[in-house]
Amino acid sequence: MSASVVLSSLANGVMLGGLYALVALGLTLIFGVMKIINFAHGALMMWAMYASFWLAKLGGVDPYLSLAVTLPVGFAAGYAIQRAVITPVLEAPEHNQLLMTLGLALFLENLALLAFKADPRTLLVSYSQASVSLGPILLSLPRLLAFAGALAVTLLLFLFLKFTDLGKALRAAAEERDGAALVGIPVRRVYAVAFGIGTACVTAAGAMAVPFFYVSPEVGNTLVITAFVVVVLGGMGSFAGALAGGLLVGVVESLGGLFVHGSLAQIGIFALFILVLLFKPSGLLGAPSA
Amino acid sequence: MLELEGVDVFYGDLQALHGVSLTVEASEIVTLVGGNGAGKTTMLRTVSGLLRPRRGEIRFEGRRLDRLTPDRIVEAGVVQVPEGRRLFPSLTVRENLDLGAYTRRARPARARTLEDVMARFPILRERAGQRAGSLSGGEQQMCVIARALMARPSLLMLDEPSLGLAPMVVQEIFRIIREINGRGVTVLLVEQNVRQALATSRRGYVLETGRIVLSGTGQELLESEQTLKAYLGR
Numbered sequence: 001m002s003a004s005v006v007l008s009s010l011a012n013g014v015m016l017g018g019l020y021a022l023v024a025l026g027l028t029l030i031f032g033v034m035k036i037i038n039f040a041h042g043a044l045m046m047w048a049m050y051a052s053f054w055l056a057k058l059g060g061v062d063p064y065l066s067l068a069v070t071l072p073v074g075f076a077a078g079y080a081i082q083r084a085v086i087t088p089v090l091e092a093p094e095h096n097q098l099l100m101t102l103g104l105a106l107f108l109e110n111l112a113l114l115a116f117k118a119d120p121r122t123l124l125v126s127y128s129q130a131s132v133s134l135g136p137i138l139l140s141l142p143r144l145l146a147f148a149g150a151l152a153v154t155l156l157l158f159l160f161l162k163f164t165d166l167g168k169a170l171r172a173a174a175e176e177r178d179g180a181a182l183v184g185i186p187v188r189r190v191y192a193v194a195f196g197i198g199t200a201c202v203t204a205a206g207a208m209a210v211p212f213f214y215v216s217p218e219v220g221n222t223l224v225i226t227a228f229v230v231v232v233l234g235g236m237g238s239f240a241g242a243l244a245g246g247l248l249v250g251v252v253e254s255l256g257g258l259f260v261h262g263s264l265a266q267i268g269i270f271a272l273f274i275l276v277l278l279f280k281p282s283g284l285l286g287a288p289s290a
Numbered sequence: 291m292l293e294l295e296g297v298d299v300f301y302g303d304l305q306a307l308h309g310v311s312l313t314v315e316a317s318e319i320v321t322l323v324g325g326n327g328a329g330k331t332t333m334l335r336t337v338s339g340l341l342r343p344r345r346g347e348i349r350f351e352g353r354r355l356d357r358l359t360p361d362r363i364v365e366a367g368v369v370q371v372p373e374g375r376r377l378f379p380s381l382t383v384r385e386n387l388d389l390g391a392y393t394r395r396a397r398p399a400r401a402r403t404l405e406d407v408m409a410r411f412p413i414l415r416e417r418a419g420q421r422a423g424s425l426s427g428g429e430q431q432m433c434v435i436a437r438a439l440m441a442r443p444s445l446l447m448l449d450e451p452s453l454g455l456a457p458m459v460v461q462e463i464f465r466i467i468r469e470i471n472g473r474g475v476t477v478l479l480v481e482q483n484v485r486q487a488l489a490t491s492r493r494g495y496v497l498e499t500g501r502i503v504l505s506g507t508g509q510e511l512l513e514s515e516q517t518l519k520a521y522l523g524r
Contacts, residue, residue: 165392172378172389179376182338184364184393184441 004136009258010251011137017250018147019205023223024230024242025154026201032237033174033194036086039101042224043108044199048074048206049215050116053123056210062125063207064145070203078199082192090191105220112217120216128211146208153204154243157197161239170194174237226253226266229273235286244284248272291316291476292337292368292445297346297356299329299336306332308500309346314445319467319477321487321508324497330480331373333497334449338370339363350445365393369443373450373480375434379423383414383433386422390440399442407436410466428459435466446470447478452486464490488512 023045030038048070055066081104089100130141161167173180173190181187205223213219230249234241249269256268276284292314299307307329314320324330335341337348339360348356355363378386387407391400408415411432417425422433431451438446448467452460464486471477481487488494488508496504496511504514 165388165397168381168385168389169392171381175378175380176376178340178372179378180389181340181360182364182370182372182376183390183437184361184369184396185389186359186361188359 004138006255006258007136008138009254011134011139012143013251013254014247015139015143015147015250016254017247018150019143019209019246020223020226020230020249021243021246022150022153022201022205022208023227024234024246025157025239026198026205027224027227028231028234028237028239028242029157029201030195030198031231033170034086034090034191036090036097037101038195038198039098039224040081040104040108041198041202041227042220042222043105043112044074044078044220045202045206045223046112046215046217046220047108048203049210049213049219050112051203052207052210053121053215056123056125063123063210064149067204067207070207071200074203075196075200077196079192079196081199082195083188086195087188087191109217109220116217118217120214120219122214123210125211140212142208142211146205146212149204149208153201157201158239166190166193226269229269233273233276233283235283238283238285241283241285248284291351292478293347293349294333294337295347295349297333297336297343297348299332299341299343306500307336307343310497310500310502311346312495312502312505314476314478317471317474317476318493319471319479319491321479321481321491321494322497323481323484323487323494323511325482327499328497329500330497331449332500334370334372334447334478334480337363337368337447361393364441365395367395367442367444369438369441369446371435371438371446371448371451373453375430377422377425377430377434377437380421382419383422383425384418386433386437387414387440390437391442393441396440396442400440403440403442407439410439410469411436428455428462431455431459431463432466435463435470439470443475445476445478447480449480450482451479452481452483460486485512 027038027041030036051070052063052066055061056063085100085104089097127141132139132141132144161171169180169185169190170193173185173187177187226249230245231242233249234245252268252272253265257265294310294312297307297310298305310333322330322333332341336343337355339358343356347354350366350368353366355366355368387404388400391397391403396403413429414433414436417429422430425433451463455463460483467477467479468490479487479491488511491508494506494508494511495502504511
């Protein structure tokens with residue numbers, strides 16, 4: 001096996017990892033702020049992928065352009081879901097919250113099954129098969145774009161949380177809910193914003209995945225399980241952890257596919273996952289739990 | 291200014307407050323004393339909207355508070371310094387203070403209030419870039435009081451501000467409370483440090499197992515047999 005193949009595989013793994021990181025970021029944001037595990041995250045991503053898919057297929061709109069529509073819709077959907085179904089269970093026991101998000105996932109999946117049938121579909125855009133060579137490394141163009149897009153979204157999110165009043169309010173509500181309420185932060189609205197942003201993250205990830213990934217009603221499960229691994233690997237609620245975990249998982253999957261058989265690539269991820277949990281249960285960048 | 295009338299609060303089936311009525315007049319310092327579990331914190335949390343009374347009314351400047359959300363209550367000018375400080379530990383001191391002025395009432399004047407507050411608590415200016423969680427106990431208490439002041443309160447409620455602090459720091463905190471009051475902010479103080487609190491206050495109430503059992507001027511309560519027995523341990 002030549003070095004350039006390995007390097008290319010490594011680089012493509014990093015690219016894919018950027019996308020995983022973005023999915024994981026949305027998940028970890030929602031968890032970090034509300035301590036709710038959003039099982040519907042993958043189903044929401046699947047719907048975002050269908051939205052971009054059909055906009056491209058029927059309207060001829062490039063997935064990246066369709067973000068102008070799907071991002072605000074994704075945010076609004078997340079915001080509305082929070083207000084309608086998550087807020088009522090915020091004070092409920094944890095298992096009720098799990099059942100709520102799981103139920104939502106099942107509902108969204110079956111709705112997609114009804115609407116689009118079970119067949120996987122793929123979207124061919126002009127650059128689906130294109131690649132860019134960087135010295136000896138051959139990069140898939142759609143993956144490169146997704147990587148750049150994921151990094152851009154991550155950076156924007158970071159700046160938002162660090163510098164805007166709303167972003168600071170979000171971090172405050174995540175750390176100290178009563179304290180936040182007592183300085184006049186409308187905590188429930190801020191929670192809805194967090195869910196909206198989390199959903200916008202998967203919406204972006206969905207659109208950017210569509211040029212090189214299939215779409216089916218179950219596609220969200222595949223992706224979100226990987227995202228769960230990333231979140232736990234990086235440390236629940238940690239942003240840097242989601243980013244590092246995403247890249248690591250992307251690389252392991254890509255190299256695993258190269259050295260072992262493609263369909264066995266995921267074994268590497270889960271082996272890594274189990275090892276990290278054994279030796280650092282709080283995740284790579286997570287704070288040790290009390 | 292603040293009136294509670296027959297307020298009942300429950301945790302599930304457990305009644306924590308029984309028909310609590312009290313008033314705080316503009317620009318006075320009123321103290322609420324009582325032992326552990328008497329319902330002092332419950333009362334403040336209810337006024338702040340974190341808990342809802344099952345019966346009774348809470349009015350502030352004639353306006354009903356008991357149906358408002360906590361952020362609206364802060365907006366109305368009723369601001370609490372919570373027990374246990376409740377700072378945002380991983381945010382910097384400066385970010386904590388900025389968030390104190392989150393409401394529409396306080397936001398336009400944020401820079402000016404910040405300057406005021408920093409002048410009153412010079413230590414916070416020194417620590418501005420530090421994570422709030424890294425401050426000492428006394429500094430954290432000052433930071434949380436400063437954060438509450440950022441909201442430009444007309445009524446400031448403090449829940450056990452002297453808890454767990456060294457005597458010197460306690461003196462300093464009480465001095466600051468008097469000074470804040472001197473600038474026209476009404477103060478409702480909840481304390482276990484009965485002697486100091488009552489000496490600082492014009493009037494006080496004694497809360498026992500969720501009921502107001504005694505009220506009077508600070509001096510009267512200090513001299514009352516019942517207060518002494520129940521809370522000063524003699």
